Amino acid sequence: xxxxxxxxxxxxxxxxxxxxxxxxxxxxxxxxxxxxxxxxxxxxxxxxxxxxxxxxxxxxxxxxxxxxxxxxxxxxxxxxxxxxxxxxxxxxxxxxxxxxxxxxxxxxxxxxxxxxxxxxxxxxxxxxxxx
Numbered sequence: 001x002x003x004x005x006x007x008x009x010x011x012x013x014x015x016x017x018x019x020x021x022x023x024x025x026x027x028x029x030x031x032x033x034x035x036x037x038x039x040x041x042x043x044x045x046x047x048x049x050x051x052x053x054x055x056x057x058x059x060x061x062x063x064x065x066x067x068x069x070x071x072x073x074x075x076x077x078x079x080x081x082x083x084x085x086x087x088x089x090x091x092x093x094x095x096x097x098x099x100x101x102x103x104x105x106x107x108x109x110x111x112x113x114x115x116x117x118x119x120x121x122x123x124x125x126x127x128x129x130x131x
Contacts, residue, residue, distance in 0.1 A: 002030045002031055003028070003029040003030045003031070003112075004029065004030065004031045004033060004109060004110060004111035004112070005025065005026060005029040005031070005032050005033065005111060005112055005113075005114055006032075006033045006034075006035070006071070006102070006105065006106040006109065006111040006112065006113045006114070007026070007032060007033070007034055007038065007113075007114055008035075008038055008099065008102050008113060008114070008115040008117065008120075009038050009041045009042060009045075010115050010116040010117055011026075011114040011115055011116070011131070012034075012038070012042060012062075014116065014131060015062075016058070019131065021131045022114065022131050025114055025129065025131070026114070029067070030067065031067055031069060031111075032065075032067050032068045032069070033068075033069055033070075033071045033105070033106075033109055033111055034063065034068060034069070034070050034071065035070075035071055035073070035101065035102050035105050036070060036071075036073055037073070037098050037101045037102055037105075038098075038102060039059075039070070040098075041098060042055075042059060043056075046059075071105050071108075071109055073101070073105065076108050077101070077104045077105050077108050078104075080103075080104035080105075080107050080108055081100055081101055081104040084100050084103055084104055084123055085100055087123075087124055088100070088122060088123070091122065093119075093122040095119040095120070095122055095123070096119070099117065099119065099120065100123075103120060103123045103126050106126060106127070106128075107125065107126060111127070112127040112128060112129060113126060113127065113128040113129070114128070114129050114131065115128060115129070115130060115131070116130060116131055117130070118130060
């Protein structure tokens with residue numbers, strides 16, 4: 001069975017910083033999925049800093065790896081997003097909207113999310129690892 005891992009922004013940052021548990025988890029999977037939402041967060045962070053071009057070159061090399069794939073956002077993701085937001089509002093435990101999109105994509109693709117953000121624990125049915 002193919003092991004699919006979805007990264008959020010914190011996981012990519014952990015990978016870049018060489019956090020051993022993150023590097024090991026990413027290295028041990030067959031497919032690394034990236035959300036366009038996460039890419040937007042990264043690019044925004046890069047633009048705020050002084051190393052935009054350097055960070056973009058490193059990101060491009062990462063994205064060009066054969067195991068890395070940018071996951072599409074479509075109607076199924078939108079439906080999952082709406083269900084997650086409803087559940088979180090009902091439970092009184094909202095999380096950042098971008099993270100709802102990432103959770104929805106992770107679920108749609110049958111992947112496990114790698115993150116350092118504990119608020120993903122609020123999303124029912126989400127497979128995740130907090131590092």
